[in-house]
Amino acid sequence: MGSHTIAAGPSPGATAGLLCALALIVAAASVFAGLAQRLRQPAVVGEIVAGVVLGPSVLGLLPGDVVDVVFPPEVMPYLQVLSQLGLVLFMFGVGYEFDAARLRRHGRQVTAVSLTSVALPFALGAALAVALVPWFDRTQMRTDGVLVPALFLGAAMSITAFPVLARIIGERGLQKDRVGVISVACAAIQDVLAWIVLAVVVALAGSTGPWPLVRMALACVALLAALVWLVRPALAWALAPARPWSGALVTHAVLVVGLLLSAWATEAMGLHAVFGAFAFGTVAPRAEVDAAAPEVPERIEQASLLLLPAFFVVTGLSVDLGGLGGHGVLILVAVLVVACAGKFLGAAGAAGLTGANRRDAAVLGVLMNARGLTELVILNVGLGLGVLDGQLFTAMVTMAIVTTVMTGPLLDRFHRPAVPAPRPSEPASRAADDRRPLVVSPDETR
Template sequence: MITAAPAAQETRMAFLLAGIAVVLLTGIVLGRYARHLRQPAVIGEITAGIVLGPSVLGLLPGDLPHRVFPADVRPLLSAVSQVGLVLFMFVVGWEFEKRLIRPHAGLAAGVSLGSIALAFGLGVAVAGLLYPYHSTVAGKHIPFTAFAVFMGTAMSVTAFPVLARILSDNRLLDLRVGGLALASAAIDDVLAWCLLAYVSALVSADGDFSELAGIGVLSVGYVAVMFLVVRPLLTRLVWRWAGAERWSSLLVVLCAGAFLSAWATSMIGIHAIFGAFLFGFVLPREPALLLARHVRKPLDTIGLVLLPVFFVVTGLGVDLGALGGGDYLALVLVIVVACTGKLLGAAVPARLAGLSWRETKDLGLLMNTRGLTELIILNAAVGLGVLDDRMFTIMVIMALVTTAMAGPLLSRREQLQAALPPQPVADPVGPRS
């Protein structure tokens, strides 16, 4: 009896380590295959998660998903994935660059707000149709407002990191449509995290207006402290330790700060990823070259190892076999509405600004990529108890389809150059997932 608990703990740890190895190897194989199909590697990595879950591996005899990832090991996998997710969001916030927006500020704001407004409105409309079939999660009734706002948020997302990778692969970074898409997606990302923070507060308050107001006051106070107190302190710390070349200590302190900021927002009642993002956002960007070499590069390497675990945790929740006929109709509706919202929402301001039809089409396709950002929001919704398993599966498949369709449908660089002279923009430094 004395040795039973340690033995069980060692067994769980062994399964955890073996599971992570399976995740990494599967992700590398499918990620490389995705690149051969003119897709960003994240498509293959997300697919790897689905393959290792009940939708594919679960079809084979022997209940393989539960053998490879036993039930008592999955919480450990989820914890590892959350560590990777917090660090990723820290880097996303840190590498948000105003210089990407400045050359296209007016038009980018119009494209971003147009695509978000239409997509959000259509998402809320679809929520009204789907809510009667997904209003209960794990035996708990979900308020329509929370479900509708989440659906609107999920439809509004554009994945900045994935979009940057697509532009780089298609050599479109220095063309006008590429710079405009990056600027618009950067604005989209910030608004998406703010919407997610609102949904988190709404669910945490559970319909209590006074509690929601309290969360709002604490959130405003938290943001003020980050900008007025934490930002100046970080600036002094970074310059002092950079001069002393204390890079290892700086990396550790910044990671600890990201985790503490994520903890703070969790305690307030908004999602942890918002805290990680804002901590990165207030971090100084200079000295840029030294920080990129000694801090960002190690963080990117950590992300290469930990983020695939997030994908497999997501894939384990995707079960295509659990969908019925009505769910597949809902899937088609969700994909059509998601594409319509982004394509039309981006097209109107783009055409009014004088972009060609080819550029307008490509801009809409780029703004329609949801990728990893969508998965983060979907997992947050599951954690908050807003989505049931069937709706989660539908939304993950929508994220894959809308991201995968961009690369093959984009105009070639030569066609865009023939339509309009290139407009040079700075190369983004964001994560290349």
């Protein structure tokens, strides 16, 4: 019989350091999340800021190597693994909440706004990458040409933070408002398009010739086909409430095992694990899960929320606002202008051309401009691929925070709540809302 050598685990010092680091991360994330909510910002904004504060941008300004003391090198590999696990669990939740039926309930306006607010930021982002080529620090990048960075920056500019946007809409009571419903549908379409482009970028960055690229594409198509035609029906059958084994324990095990295996499959193909987790979330049968154990997806989400602060810190350790310099500040300004102009003009312009009044068109432009956590996911993929240098990564992370923070105040400025129905003693004309609703096609009213 063969024998297996058991590898030594982490040293006691590394274990103690990891526990202390996690305690600090969770405490900081909680404090900044609370401050964000007091400022009427999503809690995730505060958690992202906490990650930046614990990095070289703020904590690194203190005397001594404070960052290295708090996050010693022997702790970082374990912290990165936990952050990736939190990311995979989070992306499953994003896919699970993605409702394709929602996209079929809207017509030409959703299509126009979605495509335009992807195409314009993508074009501007790609053009910005071409313009910034002379300032790239090639020692920090693993790509020599401009095609992959241009495609990546275009995809990163095109993203809208679907989960954060849905949370903002819920907090503002816009779930049943026409603008809120359309913005969520548009964000869902945009994220799918951006993830497709990002998958192409990852394949191009990791390929050494045409055949590996074709092989990766075929493997992705095969995986998606298997998920849709085999895995989804099998899950619907296995998780049906009528089964004798139906319950929370089995449902939890099936979903977690499935999302981890899907994440492993895309990672083994050369893509990032988040693609597999997202794809598995989209095929998970919501009706059967909600009937058998509706609390299970929430448990998975809670696990991701515990681990995501570690992801924010790993991201924040690569962000150095103090090291931007003159070129870096110009890059930051250019990134902010391109990001805001591309999203706002693309969404608001398309909404206006398809019949929305100015106020509603502006609200759509503001909502589409929120990047949030989804942007950080894409940026970390790009940093791992070596298609970004430190300055551009810092500028893009800052842009993700700024565009998310500005969404709430701008929404207060442009969105006017509906006027309540007039009291019996009031003339109806005095309380009438003068806003014209977004124009929709007849089939959208069904």
